[in-house]
Amino acid sequence: QKEVEQNSGPLSVPEGAIASLNCTYSDRGSQSFFWYRQYSGKSPELIMSIYSNGDKEDGRFTAQLNKASQYVSLLIRDSQPSDSATYLCAVLKTSYDKVIFGPGTSLSVIP
């Protein structure tokens, strides 16, 4: 079992729709979770972090965390073509103080 897993995609949504990206992790003791966006040929950039169970909203982005289910998700409302990118889920392994990245989900927003 991989430490961080994501839907491989690609995920295609029409412009204006909600895009839902999912991530599961294996280390039950993980406390910090991050979503990065990576445009093709570019480096990752942090868009959201979440530490507590529940929802965290930032503009069109909502991160959801359920530690009991070891599940974290990212919702993108009113998706725009500029949101087309690969989204990386990352989990902080506290015991090793390093961040483990998932394989990423490719999102394509169709105009």
Next chain:
Amino acid sequence: EAGVTQSPTHLIKTRGQQVTLRCSPISGHTSVYWYQQALGLGLQFLLWYDEGEERNRGNFPPRFSGRQFPNYSSELNVNALELEDSALYLCASRRTSLGDWETQYFGPGTRLLVL
């Protein structure tokens, strides 16, 4: 504030050769991380340096090594290159080893092609 810089941007090498990649962290950041992003494999953690010391390394063979200099810049060395070393090598810096992970910023990467 200048971001993380990496050099070179692109590199082509042949099997068996050696390569050195360079990274300059954001001013004031002491921790430097190296990641490998091979096609279809996601970001794999390689090495972590802080205050000149290697703090952690990922599941990579010893031919991947590096160091951090007193000015906190870092080098990644890869010896005896293999075809599967072809990847984007990303450097990231973080304010301190105790700082929030939100302060981890990535450089633009070095794309290595091994023929």
